[in-house]
Each structure stands twice: as structure tokens, then as C-alpha cells.
Amino acid sequence: MNDLYLIYKNMTRKPLRLFLTCFAIFIAFLIFGAVTTLKSALDAGIDLAADNRLVVVNKINFTQPLPIAYAQKVAAVDGVENVTYANWFGGYYQEARNQIVAMAVEPESWLQVYEREILLPPEQRAAWLGNRQGVIVGESLAQRLGWKIGDRVPVSSSIFSHKDGGHTWDFVVEGIFTGSDPQHDTNSMYLHFKYFMETQSFGGEWIGWITLTTADAAQNQRIADAIDDGFANSQAETDTSTEEAFSKAFIEQIGNIGLIIFGVVFMAFFTILILVGNTMALAVRERTGEIAVLKTLGFPAPRIFKMVLTESLLIALIGGLAGLGAAWLIIEGAKGTMAQFLPNLMLDSGIALQALLFMLLLGLVTGLLPALNALRLNIVTAFNRG
Numbered sequence: 001m002n003d004l005y006l007i008y009k010n011m012t013r014k015p016l017r018l019f020l021t022c023f024a025i026f027i028a029f030l031i032f033g034a035v036t037t038l039k040s041a042l043d044a045g046i047d048l049a050a051d052n053r054l055v056v057v058n059k060i061n062f063t064q065p066l067p068i069a070y071a072q073k074v075a076a077v078d079g080v081e082n083v084t085y086a087n088w089f090g091g092y093y094q095e096a097r098n099q100i101v102a103m104a105v106e107p108e109s110w111l112q113v114y115e116r117e118i119l120l121p122p123e124q125r126a127a128w129l130g131n132r133q134g135v136i137v138g139e140s141l142a143q144r145l146g147w148k149i150g151d152r153v154p155v156s157s158s159i160f161s162h163k164d165g166g167h168t169w170d171f172v173v174e175g176i177f178t179g180s181d182p183q184h185d186t187n188s189m190y191l192h193f194k195y196f197m198e199t200q201s202f203g204g205e206w207i208g209w210i211t212l213t214t215a216d217a218a219q220n221q222r223i224a225d226a227i228d229d230g231f232a233n234s235q236a237e238t239d240t241s242t243e244e245a246f247s248k249a250f251i252e253q254i255g256n257i258g259l260i261i262f263g264v265v266f267m268a269f270f271t272i273l274i275l276v277g278n279t280m281a282l283a284v285r286e287r288t289g290e291i292a293v294l295k296t297l298g299f300p301a302p303r304i305f306k307m308v309l310t311e312s313l314l315i316a317l318i319g320g321l322a323g324l325g326a327a328w329l330i331i332e333g334a335k336g337t338m339a340q341f342l343p344n345l346m347l348d349s350g351i352a353l354q355a356l357l358f359m360l361l362l363g364l365v366t367g368l369l370p371a372l373n374a375l376r377l378n379i380v381t382a383f384n385r386g
Contacts (some may be wrong), residue, residue, distance in 0.1 A: 003303070007311050010287065018315070021279050025319025026326070028268040029355055031325025033347055035264055036354070041345040044225070051217040052081075054224055055246040056210040059237040064237050065206035071106075072220070076357070077226050079219045080212050084109035087193065087208040090159035093145055100141065101188040102155060103208075104196035113211055117184050124149065124175030132195040134174035138186030142176045148171055161201045169199065173294075187253050267352070269362070277366040284370035292379045305375040310369020313360065320359035324352065 011018055056074060058064035068085065075083040084106050091102030107129055111118060120128075120136060128134045135155075137147060147153060156168040171191060179186050197205065214223050224240035230236045241249070284291070291304055326346075331347045 003307055003310075007307055007314065010283070010307075011311055011314065017279065017283075021315055022278055022319035025316060026273045026277050026323040029320045029323030029359070030326050030330075031268050032265050032355055032358065033324045033351065034330055035260075036351050037327070037331050037345065037347045040348070040351060042307045045134070049241060050213070052214045052220065053113070053243040054212050054214065054220060054240055055228055055243050056212070056238050056240045057208075057246070059228075059239040062209060064236070065208060066210065066238065068205040068207050070231065070236070070238070071207070071210055073230065074210055074212055074227055077223055077230070079213045079214050079216065079223045082109060083210060083212045084113045085193070085207040085210045086110070087196065087206070088159070089155075089191065090157050091155045091159060091189065093155055094152070096158065098145070100155060101185075102157075103188065103190055106193050106194045107190070108191065113213055116319070117178045117180055118179055120175050120177040124177075127217050128174040131172060131174055132192045133170070133172055135171040135189050135191045136175040136177055137173055137189045139176055139178045140185075140187040141189060142173070144187070146174075147173050149176060160196075163199055163201050169196075215337045269358070273362065273366060276312075276315065276362065277369065280308075280315075280366050280370045281373070284308055284374055288377065291374050291377055293380050295377070301375045301377075305371045308371040308374045309364070309367045312370070313363035316359045316363030316366070320355065320362070324355050
């Protein structure tokens, strides 16, 4: 008799119990897929951070500005390779709900510091450097807003005001950049810092933060200490950290996402583990007499062991794959509306593989004990129970 047929009949002998078990696993992997994808999107900036890149911000808080003169002093520190600076523009397009990740940057040094991440054709690079009213925009942002090269676009700021009394600047799209990695955020826009500084009504020569690269990542801590010591007891003391640490600290301001995910997934899995394990043990116990008959007919114990374990694995895979598929549908549906906040929101193959491993682990753990009981079942004892 075909083993798969026997497994199928055992699984479906009580359809309601099978449905409820699979549904519980479905919910667990729906949560796992959705929450892990959210964490991955939030951590994308951390994962892509360069080892030799440091960020200098105001010691009070990164929202407090720094004097622009600090950039030259930072560049003079031994071991510093390239230095650039930026200011948060707080941009939006047409309506306040159309938020844009817009930054005023020093263009040449910005492209040098991020030369590995920002891919821009040479002619577009030259056009941007030659036009102070020009901007470069990421591919995702250009697609979202329908912008093309040569377009004149009005972008407003929710923070700064224009010298003419308004809050809107006219820019020309001179280039559309892509990222060297699919996870790289291309939902941003960069404008000339000098143009921004000359046309704003307040703010003066202040910048939001300084980014620098070091000649050797092993010297990061020494250089960070030298920068912070150099500005100690000044009008704006600094806090220098690696780009990875800065991104991680920024993300953790909205909570320890890793701990939240661990808690949710652990609780869900622990509950499912008890539920499915109990269900499998009960199902095998109900079939004690049938297993004894199979052994009497000559079914070897290892064969019955594999049948029980396979049944457990199939239940875990059916519920788990359905839950992961539902999570993928939710993520794909939310991707469009959340693109401006979480441009890297995607359930990738790494998360799917991780979920598949958890499904196999769940099936093995919950099925192992019932399978062992079936393996060790004594025929005489089993018939005496009946």
C-alpha cells in the first residue's frame, strides 16, 4: 500500500482538526513573514552602511545643527579621506502628504562619499554640478511622482521658508540615479546646498550633519575620538559614530524592533508548538490499534516512524506556506502606499528561506515524539489497550 495514501487518509480523517491546526500555523507564519519583512526594511540602511563611513552630529541631538565651518576642521583630522555635509530640507510635493526625502548637500563631495551607492550617468552628473537650481532624484521617487529629466518641479519645505516669503522652491531635474544594490534607497532627492543657503530666509551657514570616509576602517574609533575631542567645550559639541551605529540608533528611537519581533515570533511559535505537538500526539494515540495492526501485517517500525513524521511535516508546510503566501500578498499590497516611508519593503528570498527552515523545524519537533511512540509501540500492549 502506498505510504502517501495512508498519510493522506490519516491527515484527513478529522477535517476540522486538520483545518484548525493548519490555521494556527498559518497565523504564525503570516505574523513571521509580515513582521520580519518590516524589520528587514527598517534595517536596510544599517546593512548597507559602509565600514569606513562616519557621521558627525550635534551632541545634544541629531536634529540640532552644526556650524558649516566644522566640515573643514573635520577634513583636517589625520586619517579622514573625504568629507561632505547635508541639511534636511523637509520637502513635500504639491500636498503635505506627498512627503519627499529631500536633502541639501554639497554635490561634488556627496557623490564622492557615496560613489559606491549612487549610480549616475556622467552627462547627468555634469548637468547637475553645472546647475545650482538642479536636483538629482532617485529612480523610485521619479517613478512615484512621474518626474523626468528636464522637468521643472516645485518642491515645498515644511521647515524652511524662501526669501520671497513662500515655502516653495523651483528645481530642475538634472539626473535620475539608481542604487548599486536593490536594497539601496532611491526614494530621495538631493539639491545644491549653496542654492538652498542663498535662498532660505533663516538658518544661515548651518548644516545638519557631516559624513566622512576614513582611509582605514580600523582607525574609525581614533578618528571619531579626535573629532569629538576637537569640538569639546565648543558652541556645538559633536557626537561621531559609524554610519551603521548612527542608523541603528535612529531606528531604535521607534523601539527595539528586534526585541519586539523576537517576542511576537517566539510567543506565536511557542503556542503553535504546544498546539500542534499535542494534536499530533493525540492523533497518533487514537491510531494505536491501527499502528499495531500495521506492525502485525509486517510494516516495519522505521516505516511507520517515517509516516508519522512525514504527516507532521506536511501539516507544518501546508499551514506555513499558506501563511507566508498571505504575508507576501499583504506586503505587495502595502508596498505602494508605504513606498515613501519604507522603500525597501519586500519579502525577499532570504526571509522565505528562513521561514521554510522554521516550518521544517516545527514539523520535526512536533512530530518527533509521536513518531518515536509509534516506533516503540508494543503490539501486545497496544491490543490490550483496545
